[in-house]
Amino acid sequence: MIRTLERRAYTGNLLFCKFTGNSGDSKPTTGIVTGSSFLEVDTGIEYLFDEVSGGWVAQNTGNGKTSVAGATVTLGSAVAYDGTEKTKSVSSVKIGASTLTVDTDYTIAGNTATEPGTYVMQIVGVGNYCGYKDVEWTLTKGSGGIVASPDTLSLEEDGDAGTSTITITGDGTAVSVSTSAADVATATIEDDTVTVTPVGAGSATITVTLAENEHYTGGTDTISVTVAAAENDGENDGE
Numbered sequence: 001m002i003r004t005l006e007r008r009a010y011t012g013n014l015l016f017c018k019f020t021g022n023s024g025d026s027k028p029t030t031g032i033v034t035g036s037s038f039l040e041v042d043t044g045i046e047y048l049f050d051e052v053s054g055g056w057v058a059q060n061t062g063n064g065k066t067s068v069a070g071a072t073v074t075l076g077s078a079v080a081y082d083g084t085e086k087t088k089s090v091s092s093v094k095i096g097a098s099t100l101t102v103d104t105d106y107t108i109a110g111n112t113a114t115e116p117g118t119y120v121m122q123i124v125g126v127g128n129y130c131g132y133k134d135v136e137w138t139l140t141k142g143s144g145g146i147v148a149s150p151d152t153l154s155l156e157e158d159g160d161a162g163t164s165t166i167t168i169t170g171d172g173t174a175v176s177v178s179t180s181a182a183d184v185a186t187a188t189i190e191d192d193t194v195t196v197t198p199v200g201a202g203s204a205t206i207t208v209t210l211a212e213n214e215h216y217t218g219g220t221d222t223i224s225v226t227v228a229a230a231e232n233d234g235e236n237d238g239e
Helices: none
Strands: 004-010 014-021 037-040 045-050 055-058 072-075 090-095 106-109 117-125 132-140 145-149 152-156 162-169 175-179 185-190 193-198 202-210 219-228
Touching: 072 132, 090 117, 145 202, 152 162, 152 193, 162 202, 162 219, 175 185, 185 202, 185 219, 193 202, 193 219
Parallel strands: 014 037, 145 219, 152 219
Antiparallel strands: 004 014, 037 045, 045 055, 072 090, 106 117, 117 132, 145 162, 162 193, 175 202, 185 193, 202 219
């Protein structure tokens, strides 16, 4: 990000641009003319644009501080929502072969959050280091799930319905139920109870689905249903 842009008259009626930025800024790629310069405020290094090489050339050694803008940042383990504030850890910050020390060489800002989403933390140089580096990190949704118990039902054609109780992980409430064979068994759900009604002999799979929401992922579970043919009562319609 360019902090300021100043144009001034240059000897020979040429114009040059003087750009000023901190060590987290990229050197300009547009608006560059003969004699363009870029002052990196944090390091105190001034660069001039070299039209022959097409690059920026340092003109001094600056204040002796090293910018963390080009550091390699390794983040810690994943963090997931559970309703409390979470902190994304930083495993290491390296510049070349050197490993920097937190609170001595750099500080961390913006690495806490409560709601799932993508955030940006900032590694800020201190002491002998300067500048900053933005690093994206993610607070993932919590792991939601649904379990039906029992997960097998044996019913009889024209017989009583069977039930299974669901248990939900997370704060989801949007639960649906479906059947793989409506001519064998149908299913409905009310509160935490799935009611399976036999229709005809055969096998069917009842699937209960917990929808994903803003805080938790969803999940599914199945109930295996077997419906036996109704027993013949042994009576004859005629002699």
